[in-house]
Amino acid sequence: LPKPEVVDLTNCDREPIHLLGEIQPIGFLLALSSAWVIERASANLAEFIGVAPEAAIGQPLDKLLGHGAVHNFRNRIAMLRGPDAVERIFGCDIAGDGRHYDIALHVTAGQIVIEAEPASGEAGDATNTVRGMIARIDQTKTIDALLNEGARLVRGLAGYDRVMVYRFAEDGSGEVAAESCVSGIGSFKGLHYPPNDIPQQARELYRRNLLRLISDINAEPVPIVSTTDKPIDLSLSILRSVSRIHVEYLRNMGVGASMSISIIVDDQLWGLFACHHYSPRSPSFERRSVCELFAQMFSMRLESRLRKELMEFERRARDISDQLLGAVASDESLLNDSTWLASLLTDAIPADGVGVWMNGSQALTGSTPPAGAFRELIAQLPELSQGDVFATDQISAVVPGADRYAATAAGMLAIPLSRVANDYVVLFRSELIRSVRWGGDPYKPVEYGPNGPRLTPRESFAEWKELVEGKSKPFTSSERRVAETLRATLIEVVLRMAEEATAQRR
Ligand code: BLA
Numbered sequence: 001l002p003k004p005e006v007v008d009l010t011n012c013d014r015e016p017i018h019l020l021g022e023i024q025p026i027g028f029l030l031a032l033s034s035a036w037v038i039e040r041a042s043a044n045l046a047e048f049i050g051v052a053p054e055a056a057i058g059q060p061l062d063k064l065l066g067h068g069a070v071h072n073f074r075n076r077i078a079m080l081r082g083p084d085a086v087e088r089i090f091g092c093d094i095a096g097d098g099r100h101y102d103i104a105l106h107v108t109a110g111q112i113v114i115e116a117e118p119a120s121g122e123a124g125d126a127t128n129t130v131r132g133m134i135a136r137i138d139q140t141k142t143i144d145a146l147l148n149e150g151a152r153l154v155r156g157l158a159g160y161d162r163v164m165v166y167r168f169a170e171d172g173s174g175e176v177a178a179e180s181c182v183s184g185i186g187s188f189k190g191l192h193y194p195p196n197d198i199p200q201q202a203r204e205l206y207r208r209n210l211l212r213l214i215s216d217i218n219a220e221p222v223p224i225v226s227t228t229d230k231p232i233d234l235s236l237s238i239l240r241s242v243s244r245i246h247v248e249y250l251r252n253m254g255v256g257a258s259m260s261i262s263i264i265v266d267d268q269l270w271g272l273f274a275c276h277h278y279s280p281r282s283p284s285f286e287r288r289s290v291c292e293l294f295a296q297m298f299s300m301r302l303e304s305r306l307r308k309e310l311m312e313f314e315r316r317a318r319d320i321s322d323q324l325l326g327a328v329a330s331d332e333s334l335l336n337d338s339t340w341l342a343s344l345l346t347d348a349i350p351a352d353g354v355g356v357w358m359n360g361s362q363a364l365t366g367s368t369p370p371a372g373a374f375r376e377l378i379a380q381l382p383e384l385s386q387g388d389v390f391a392t393d394q395i396s397a398v399v400p401g402a403d404r405y406a407a408t409a410a411g412m413l414a415i416p417l418s419r420v421a422n423d424y425v426v427l428f429r430s431e432l433i434r435s436v437r438w439g440g441d442p443y444k445p446v447e448y449g450p451n452g453p454r455l456t457p458r459e460s461f462a463e464w465k466e467l468v469e470g471k472s473k474p475f476t477s478s479e480r481r482v483a484e485t486l487r488a489t490l491i492e493v494v495l496r497m498a499e500e501a502t503a504q505r506r
Helices: 045-049 067-079 126-138 143-158 200-208 244-252 285-330 332-336 338-348 371-385 457-468 477-505
Strands: 028-032 038-042 087-093 100-108 111-118 162-168 174-181 211-214 222-226 257-265 268-277 353-358 361-366 390-392 411-416 424-429
Touching: 028 045, 028 222, 067 087, 067 100, 087 285, 100 285, 126 143, 126 285, 143 162, 143 174, 143 268, 143 285, 200 257, 200 268, 211 244, 211 285, 257 285, 268 285, 285 332, 285 338, 285 477, 332 338, 332 477, 338 353, 338 361, 338 424, 338 477, 353 371, 361 371, 371 390, 371 411, 371 424, 390 477, 411 477
Parallel strands: none
Antiparallel strands: 028 038, 028 111, 038 222, 087 100, 100 111, 162 174, 162 268, 211 257, 257 268, 353 361, 353 424, 390 411, 411 424
8 A cells, every 4th residue: 555645734735534534533433335234333333332343343234233223224325316415314213222313324435334423302493493594694685794694693503602604715715704703702704814724625525525523623533443454435424533734723723623514606615604612512413414404505595696696797787888888979088088987997897996098198097007017018918918808816927027016006907998909998906915904813822733833824814915915806707707898888989989080080
């Protein structure tokens, strides 16, 4: 077997977090052959059912558990649909001794995996709970309010000290977009983190398995006893013990337990409900399942709100484009009024400044490059834009020397005004970092783990800052589409003006 790579802060996107082969001690795990003979058992088996894992391995499952439970499991396994399906049974008396367990069942690499956790029976009426929660989020008016209410409701349901809505950007970095917490623990809202704080493989896994729990960051992980060396794939497990690097991160933050639930929009991992507790905490599997169900309903509501918002945005852009046509038709001198044009365009596409270059003269409003630099930039645009809308979140990556004015104009969206002449209107965005606050570290630990202070929000922020240095907030694909609409209108207006000018000269 090849030696597993040593994982450190530079390669943590390569840690095989699904193959770590350990579970958390809050439950036990069995893996069976297709003939229902036990092939693997977690080392803590005896604590739950009084049989050592070595004694269990090789036995048919019904030697260990009651016939009723095994029959139930067989039926549920037959019901599994789809590659990532997991069946759940709540409050199951597995040994016929009156002790109830919540059960998760799935199949991986031909093995049937059974995970069991003591049931609490405290989850209550899940249907009504989730219905009530959805009714509440449906009353929110804005997406921000929706996210805040979602965080508040998850905290009410799961009882963590802090619940955040963590939203991913396209580059995998993230931002705390909403938060609900007990008083006196400071706030993470508005803070940004680099992609590696939740590395690629974790983000992929979280699309398939929607909820993960760390019940106690100090708990000793439980190995899985097996007759083979082949590691078990715990991707779909509910008890999987998580990456130790991440545990160190939580410890450095002073966190004692965490849970996070995926928010999936358009089949992508849009974000997470990220929950922290400052002491150990393990809501029952049944309660976690209610949280997960809420997160799924929440995701669908969010998806439809985001879609509506996008449609609304594009409709407004068409309005603005009509306004532009109408206004210029009645007063064509307006087009030379760069302040008017700038305010109209930034109404459609948010920007910090606008530069207009027309017939060899320029007008700059708001936060832009200095006049000389704008002229140089315009000279580069034909090649960059090739006659189309051109957008970048980092002008200095395509125009040498542009880093000089990155603080005021780091990103741009350039709209050609003509098919022939070198006329443009350019929207500028200033450096992102300037608009982001850092509120300080609300939880300063006394000492750090083996990887040092990197695994803390403050160092994460420093890393994220480096990542976005000299860059603006990127122009989104829908903003580019809107720019295309505006470009068509502007070209029409400019063309008409040129024709009228020619006619007048005749
Ligand atoms: C996982 N990192 C995670 C998770 C979160 C974060 C939410 C999901 C697991 C969970 O529910 O706890 C990150 N948590 C955050 C952030 C905030 C928060 C940003 O509350 C902000 C307030 N992590 C690092 C670095 C590495 C790293 C530098 O910070 C690696 C070099 C690794 N994070 C890492 C790994 C996982 C992870 C490997 C996966 C854990 C697992 O599921 O096994």
